[in-house]
Amino acid sequence: MNEVTILTRLRHRNLVSLYGCTSRRCRELLLVYEYIPNGTLSCHLHGEIGIVVYSSMADKNQDSHRTASALAYLHACDTIHRDVKTNNILLENDCCVKVADFGLSRLFPNDVTHVSTAPQGTPGYVDPEYYHCYQLTNKSDVYSFGVVLIELISSLPAVDITRGKDEINLADLAMNKIQNSAFKELVDPCLGFESDSEVRRMIVSVAELAFQCLQRDKELRPSMDEVLQILRRIESGEEEDNHVEEVEIHGGVNGISCSGPIFPSSPPSPDSDESILLKTTKSLPPATKARHS
Template sequence: MKDATNNFLRTNLLGTGGFGEVYKGVLPDGTPIAVKCAKIGNTKSTDQVLNEVRILSQVNHRSLVRLLGCCMDMDQPIMVYEFISNGTLADHLHGLRSPLTWHHRLSIAHQTAEGLAYLHFLAVPPIYHRDVKSTNILLDEKLSAKVSDFGLSRLAESDLSHISTCAQGTLGYLDPEYYRNFQLTDKSDVYSFGVVLLELLTSQKAIDFTRPSDDVNLVIYVKRLVMEERLMEAVDPTITKDATDIELDTMKAIGFLAVSCIEETRQNRPSMKEVHEEIELIMTLGENH
């Protein structure tokens, strides 16, 4: 890994987080890779990396980042992933990379929902991601979405309706019910995904202190506009500007789907499978016209 990353050269650094650092590397056969290193001697960081290995070695889906291998030196475990070349969804939505058309945003929503529905319904036991957000959705050269960062993910126990666990995740994306009663369910991911849908529609950040104080939280801001029947005012003007009536209808439909995902009470939220099917339906409506 030292050879592949040029001895973890700083110019190869892709990102840092609570877990440690991620470097770009190249294998001897020319395959580009991403190398995630835990913080040395930090047990929490090591635990997250080991958890991610455990989760990712059990799953295989085109919308989830692939784990290629790992090195389990307990001082500093290292994970090797496929390299995803086009940055994060957040980079594209918040001006750090090229902007996305509505068509691309819709297919990113669809692919992400498909990956999460796979984790909830096809993985055995089911897996709750627990940190769904736009910085954890990577885009490849074709702008296809890959869900990443499973450091906080949990395996569900088949006979339990929820997992009791300390609320972890990212402010602005955190399921309020999970935050209140520490019960993690598949609907906690649905809530976070609803926030990502709002980001795709508005190009706004989940938490942004440059908005008026009542609107700092994107969920509260959009819910207020929905109450006032002004949902479309929240949508990024760059995608509404030259949009056809059908495209505007699909934006509205995604907006209302997002609002159903961010319902306060988890019983009122759709499942990830239902969300995926709904996005599929919205896309076909757009294509059929």
């Protein structure tokens, strides 16, 4: 019923379409969606079930742009997806993106600061501030999308227990690599980072955007609409190129600092998914973007 309530309000070319559902009197409650034939983004990135992997960074960037467009639309419609991940990004035969699975989604009125609710989502993608504070905001989707961006440039899974304990979560691995100037260790070597300057420009720009999305303090993250605008500039080549010169083939992105976790000392601990809507009493500070020295 949650999915029906949300999806009947929405129409976007990069959201999976709900065609209908069975009535409440039926023995089985079923939702009928459009058929998306070409698997999930996760399958394409990680080579599951024999699906061919992406052939270029340009294709990956185009799909990240389309996904961001869908999420920005959701936020404009007062909806938080709450389970953004590569398994919920479906691909059509022409590789057009369709964001799916709204079972955990929540309506989010524009006159509230957050919804207090028990954390839900997929390990590796869950906003750490939401996890610790029980406060869901649209910036929680931004964090999850940041993990998706890192998956796109690294081709690594969001969670891998065979990695070191500080790098099991891909978000932690990415932040460590960027901060320690080990950028090359993060990038999928098949993308041509060392040999193609245009690919390098796109990867560096996407990594910088992901770095902003993965800030632990939600106020330091951009909005989804800002993310979409940045991805459009990256795709068109209109963003400033001077930062590309600062990246060494064997180094990282210089001049970026990372904020540590900022959590209240006593977060609420609701035992249900009932929302508590807190009215906005003052304007929130704008998102602070990472800058280059």
